[in-house]
Amino acid sequence: MSDGKQQRSSVDRIKTGSFERRLSLTKAGLLAGTRLASSMAANLFSGKEAREQKHRQALSREARFLVDQLGELKGSVVKIGQVMALYGEHFLPVEVTEALHTLEDRTVALEWPVIREVLVAQLGEARLDQLDIDPTPIGAASLGQVHRARRKLDGRELCLKIQYPGVGAAIDSDIDAVASLLKLARLVRVGPAFDEWLDEVRHMMHREVNYTLELETTQRFGDMLRADSRYIVPEVFPEFSTRQVMATSYEPGLSVTDPEVLSLPQPDRNGLAIAALELFLHELFDWAELQTDPNFGNYRVRKTDAGIKLILLDFGAVQKYPAQFIKPVCGMIRASFERDLPQVIDDAIQLKFMKREWPESVLREFGEVCVAVLEPLAREREGLPETALNALGQYRWKHSDLPTRIAKRAARSAFNRYFQIPPKEFVFLNRKLVGVYTFISVLDAEFNGAPILERFLRRSAKD
Secondary structure (H helix, E strand, O other): OOOOOOOOOEEOOOOOOHHHHHHHHHHHHHHHHHHHHHHHHHOOOOOHHHHHHHHHHHHHHHHHHHHHHHHHHOOHHHHHHHHHHHHOOOOOOHHHHHHHHHHHHOOOEEOHHHHHHHHHHHHHHHHHOOEEEOOOOOEEOOOEEEEEEEEOOOOOEEEEEEEOOOOOOOHHHHHHHHHHHHHHOOOOOOOHHHHHHHHHHHHHHHHHOOHHHHHHHHHHHHHHHOOOOOEEOOOEOHHHOOOOEEEEEOOOOEOOOOHHHHOOOHHHHHHHHHHHHHHHHHHHHHHOEEEOOOOHHHEEEEEEOOEEEEEEOOOOOEEEOOHHHHHHHHHHHHHHHOOOHHHHHHHHHHOOOOOOOOOHHHHHHHHHHHHHHOHHHOOOOOOOOHHHEOOOOOEEOOOOOHHHHHHHHHHHOHHHHOOOOOOHHHHHHHHHHHHHHHHHHHOOOEOOOHHHHHHHHHHHHHO
């Protein structure tokens, strides 16, 4: 904890009163904004470099202060802050997103008597009596916690995901309060794009607390992937599920970053990485429905006699996308793969990334960056650094240094002066793409993605 106090392992309540929370956040935002303005005024006559450095330090200090206030309130406020840390890079200073990332360490469990009250209210004593539930949670997050259970009838092991009382009802007021806090503290670029993005966060949060919807989504993904033995999707148990409680099969496995996983033979790690990539391409090209949360906690790895399996957990952040968005996105991928710059540009304009009246040189540079982003999935190999390929000519995702090279090229590019804030849908899609690349890189996989992407492109061309 930043204040040096010992963090409790559990609490007996979460403050969800709208007035109480809004008052706390409003006071914090006003205080941070006043101090930031005072700092800027005090530095007015400093040199440019010293002034910028002091401003960054002040931003970082006030961001940490505000994050401390969010962490104290817990519940959906913490989740909102976490979402903003992941998806707010287009609206928030880097000092703010860095501070918001620390909210991931602020979640604590609710004590068992409080959780049991939720279960009684949602399921009733009769259904609860069919289960033996471990009162110690196996996981706690900002919106709820997970307990292992055993069905007395047959000994089947289950997971119960239980939503904290009141957090669902507090989402709208909490989002408004957090947005007001950021505006009062002068930590956000205010405008229509920010408001539109905030509405997308609101929609995402409401989906995450709708466990009935998540149960249906989990079932649907299980059905879609049933024929592919590489994936394990938990079985759902509607008889023990409600809008605020979700019961699935308990699926043990290793974390993606577990040393045992990272030391698997290269072919096994390649197989896991390919499974993750193909899942993303299925979501994009076949289903128009993506799990947008890149958290590695949503995946587990299981070693079996039949091979290495990828366990898929938590479908609360799955989003469906309309054809008018998915079609040009897939078109950009196809055009980048085929190095068709005019088509990349046309699709980007359709997605409102760019405007037709921009200089031709800016449009072309943007198209070329899009082609470069697709490097791991490209057929062409010219211009790759030596570290990008192994002795067999396979792409080395971790050692290619692609993210750094793309970032440097974008920083030097003239299109940064013209570039618009991307559509709200693409903010989440982009985070998913970065998550997939990171997943593959962490596994230190080495394989060529072109044949995989080409297979999806051929299939989509027939539809």
